[in-house]
Amino acid sequence: GYKxxxxxxxxxxxxxxxxxQQNPAILIGTPGRILDHIDxxxxxxxxxxxxxxxxxxxxxxxxxxxxxxxxxxxxxxxCKRILTSATEGEIPEFTGLKTPEKIYFEKKESxxxxxLYSVISPEPDKLKSLETLLRNLSPGPVLIFCNHxxxxxxxxSFLSEQHIFNEIFHGGMxxxxxxxxxxxxxxxxxxxxxxxxxxxxxxxxxxxxxVIHYHLPINEETFIHRNGRTARMFAEGNAYLLxxxxxxxxxxxxxxxPERFNLSVxxxxxxxxxxxxxxxxxxxxxxxxxxxxVGFLIQKGELYKEDIGMIDIKDHYSYVAINRKKINRxxxxxxxxxxxxxxxxxxxxx
Numbered sequence: 001g002y003k004x005x006x007x008x009x010x011x012x013x014x015x016x017x018x019x020x021q022q023n024p025a026i027l028i029g030t031p032g033r034i035l036d037h038i039d040x041x042x043x044x045x046x047x048x049x050x051x052x053x054x055x056x057x058x059x060x061x062x063x064x065x066x067x068x069x070x071x072x073x074x075x076x077x078x079c080k081r082i083l084t085s086a087t088e089g090e091i092p093e094f095t096g097l098k099t100p101e102k103i104y105f106e107k108k109e110s111x112x113x114x115x116l117y118s119v120i121s122p123e124p125d126k127l128k129s130l131e132t133l134l135r136n137l138s139p140g141p142v143l144i145f146c147n148h149x150x151x152x153x154x155x156x157s158f159l160s161e162q163h164i165f166n167e168i169f170h171g172g173m174x175x176x177x178x179x180x181x182x183x184x185x186x187x188x189x190x191x192x193x194x195x196x197x198x199x200x201x202x203x204x205x206x207x208x209x210x211v212i213h214y215h216l217p218i219n220e221e222t223f224i225h226r227n228g229r230t231a232r233m234f235a236e237g238n239a240y241l242l243x244x245x246x247x248x249x250x251x252x253x254x255x256x257x258p259e260r261f262n263l264s265v266x267x268x269x270x271x272x273x274x275x276x277x278x279x280x281x282x283x284x285x286x287x288x289x290x291x292x293x294v295g296f297l298i299q300k301g302e303l304y305k306e307d308i309g310m311i312d313i314k315d316h317y318s319y320v321a322i323n324r325k326k327i328n329r330x331x332x333x334x335x336x337x338x339x340x341x342x343x344x345x346x347x348x349x350x
Contacts (some may be wrong), residue, residue: 001028007033010175015285015315017042031059031067033213035060038074049079053095055201057085060092068095087221088226114231114239116253117261121244129157130214130242133163133261134192137238140209141185144194145226147215152194155214159192165273166192170197180277180319180349187321188275189349200225206232211239220252253299274320275309278331281345283316292340293320300337301330319349 007029016033020042021241027034027043037043051072053059061299072078072094081097084242121129134142146152149170156168167181167190172316185193186205193199194214200222208230217223230237241258243249249258282288290311297303309321322330325349334346 002098004028007037009033009173010178025124031064031071035067035071039053039070044078045075050082050334051075051078051080051086052082054084055086056083056092056095057087057089058201063099065092065094072096086225112127113234114227115237116227116241116256116258117241118196118241118243118249118258119261119263123245123248124207126214126242126244127155128210129263130155130265131159131162131164132265133212133240133242133334134159135270136261136263137210139269139271140191141205141207142192142212143199143205143208143229144192144214145200145217146194146196147218149196151215152196155194159194164192165190165319166194169193169195171196174265179314183310183312183319184277184349186317187277187312189273189277189321190274191271197222197226200229203227207235208232209237210238213239213241216241216243216253216310217248219239220250223250223253247250272324274324276327277349278320278322278327279345279347279349280318280320280339281316282339282342283314283318285315286340286342287338288313288318288342293318296334296337296339297330300334303332 002025003022004026005016005024005028007016007020007027009030009032012084013033016037020037026285034043038045057066059065078096078328081095082090083095083097083100089237091100119129119133122325123129130144144155145207146155149172152168152170156166159166167185169178169181181193195203199205211227211230212330213223213226217226227239230239241249241253280288280293290313293313294305294308297308298305303322303326307323307326311321312319331346331348338344
């Protein structure tokens with residue numbers, strides 16, 4: 001029921017400025033973009049009472065201290081300050097937390113729910129072994145971690161050539177492309193998500209069944225965050241270290257005693273993703289909502305409610321998960337139809 005605004009680089013600043021005029025109750029954003037709005041007088045921070053620095057250790061690591069410090073100096077009426085992090089470290093003075101109360105969430109149970117495996121690639125180039133591993137895994141969403149942007153692109157292209165649906169995600173992509181990739185993975189249009197460590201924190205990706213370390217993590221902290229994408233809450237999950245003969249498993253991983261996972265070339269458990277994603281060229285700014293979309297697809301697209309999955313409405317466009325077997329027919333039926341009395345573009349989001 002609260003009015004919430006999100007501000008971050010990579011999306012049009014004009015739409016943010018317009019939304020800020022509606023006085024949101026909660027503002028979520030990256031330090032640089034929020035500071036820019038404050039400096040230009042677009043945000044009135046005089047009424048701000050609660051400040052949350054999420055993943056503050058990562059923000060410091062990425063060099064955002066100056067921006068965070070400047071934001072805090074602008075806010076004089078803070079009653080509560082909350083800093084969150086998956087790893088413990090020193091609290092910087094600029095946060096104003098001199099004697100903070102520390103709250104710890106138990107993590108030993110998640111270790112029990114996580115199964116760790118090592119997978120040996122007979123070839124220095126691990127692409128073929130990765131494909132075989134994917135075909136050996138039990139059905140479920142898979143998150144593959146790489147250390148380089150170029151590697152995500154290379155792996156994605158290779159898997160696509162093998163007719164394996166996948167999405168790639170890294171910091172060099174445009175924001176809209178990243179949003180589409182994340183949406184397609186979350187809504188069941190793709191079961192495989194290939195990413196740099198950008199996806200190891202902050203992204204809301206529930207129910208990950210398998211985490212694959214295509215490249216060894218650069219340190220123990222990265223290893224912890226990557227594995228933390230699975231075995232969340234009360235679920236169980238698996239993590240796999242894909243290594244070749246030239247690579248040595250770091251000592252901090254050896255201590256966890258990963259079990260050897262033997263690959264079989266005679267197994268293929270890969271399943272076709274159940275959904276596909278429909279792009280609709282209208283969004284929030286055109287007053288389009290989820291009820292409008294569901295009604296339109298049932299009436300004009302001749303779908304049943306159970307054929308429609310996750311709906312993600314952006315400012316000027318929307319993504320809808322639709323039963324993969326029915327999406328082509330639905331597209332033909334709605335191609336010339338108006339949604340909420342508006343002409344719109346409809347296509348499969350690829």
